[in-house]
Amino acid sequence: MRVRFSMSRPALLLTMAVAAVPTLASAPLDAGAGQKPADQNKKPSINVRANPPVGFSPLRVVVTAEIKGGANDYEDFYCASVEWDWGDDTKSESKADCDPYEPGKSEIKRRFIQEHTFRSLTNDMPGAAGAPTGPIQFRVRFVLKQKNKVVGSGQTVVEIRSGMGEESLKSAAVQTAM
Numbered sequence: 001m002r003v004r005f006s007m008s009r010p011a012l013l014l015t016m017a018v019a020a021v022p023t024l025a026s027a028p029l030d031a032g033a034g035q036k037p038a039d040q041n042k043k044p045s046i047n048v049r050a051n052p053p054v055g056f057s058p059l060r061v062v063v064t065a066e067i068k069g070g071a072n073d074y075e076d077f078y079c080a081s082v083e084w085d086w087g088d089d090t091k092s093e094s095k096a097d098c099d100p101y102e103p104g105k106s107e108i109k110r111r112f113i114q115e116h117t118f119r120s121l122t123n124d125m126p127g128a129a130g131a132p133t134g135p136i137q138f139r140v141r142f143v144l145k146q147k148n149k150v151v152g153s154g155q156t157v158v159e160i161r162s163g164m165g166e167e168s169l170k171s172a173a174v175q176t177a178m
Helices: 009-026 164-177
Strands: 045-051 054-056 059-068 081-085 091-094 111-118 136-146 149-161
Touching: 045 136, 054 059, 059 136, 059 149, 081 111, 111 136
Parallel strands: 045 149, 054 149
Antiparallel strands: 045 059, 059 111, 081 091, 081 136, 136 149
16 A cells, blocks of 8 residues: 655655654753753762661760762762761861862762760769769761861761660779779
């Protein structure tokens, strides 16, 4: 069976091109065409978690900060200094030595891990007057900085309960004071 078209060849090509436009317009952008997908232009988020999040004093905790989403070469997060504020009047800081930033080449670090030991008693003397007797919560804050400017942060909470190890410290302090 033969089909005959009554349109001229240029009109037929134009009709086919117009029919294809909605399909092309709804197709995702090709990342190789010089434009990044929308997710790549967003600022990455920071997720902080403690393991274990609750325990008896003294408690050794491993805290992990993960950078999620955004571009692998997100400039503000590239080679940023790191500060951990443990919420117990102590801080930990670090600064990496990195090559100069190059768009499309430089990659951000996506995981940071730090260990800390929490004690629920005052820092002065175990068993000192005014030492807390119930659970205490410490707000742990992870901060990324560029030239002393905060460019990203996240936080979690660690709860410390009075434990056997702490009772031993109290007993030792009382015996020493006698």
